[in-house]
């Protein structure tokens with residue numbers, strides 16, 4: 094009786110969730126989004142606050158001004174349809190040797206000082222920030238979490254379906270499994286498809302902002318070569334096979350005119366003058 098009811102509820106929930114969540118990503122990929130933007134923004138903001146407490150925040154004004162200059166130029170180019178205004182973005186530089194950077198829903202950008210050492214100039218830093226911001230715009234965190242929730246839901250439904258008589262313990266386990274999906278997924282590795290999409294959008298953003306799109310290829314090549322015993326931390330959440338570098342390189346031709354157009358119309362970011370030596 095209870096099992097039957099739970100099974101029905103599970104199925105109905107699954108169907109309504111999938112029906113509600115079908116969306117198309119910025120590059121035209123079908124994607125499942127089960128969380129509302131408001132939920133994702135709240136989770137992103139909460140995670141960011143936790144990171145600010147856990148990690149040490151860079152207080153050197155020069156460093157902050159340099160990274161802010163690059164981030165400002167990028168977020169200025171975010172199309173309004175994504176629901177972010179330039180002033181909605183918050184940037185924090187973390188004092189940490191890890192070669193890392195990230196962006197979270199709610200307009201949060203984190204750049205580690207280790208990444209500043211890896212990037213030679215404003216263009217390379219812009220390619221990282223553009224890439225991270227693009228993950229947020231394309232709602233990759235939401236997609237990743239939704240996929241997990243679906244897996245958890247499927248597992249819970251299977252558990253219930255297999256049990257002849259569902260005792261309260263099994264019910265609890267199933268309900269717990271459903272809840273777990275919501276806790277993870279905010280900083281898990283991205284899929285290849287998400288990486289490719291963030292590369293494309295990111296390279297477009299940087300070119301529109303007046304940063305040289307060729308530098309994106311240079312930076313990812315550099316990161317790939319670093320490898321060895323201490324590969325850049327960024328690569329653990331952003332897998333970078335050679336195919337990505339090839340894709341970035343292939344898109345240079347497409348984005349050079351965008352870059353030249355941006356420079357011609359006065360978008361010439363000059364953040365390197367702020368770069369601490």
Ligand SMILES: [Zn+2]
Pocket residue numbers: 224228283287288291330331
């Ligand atoms: Zn990525």
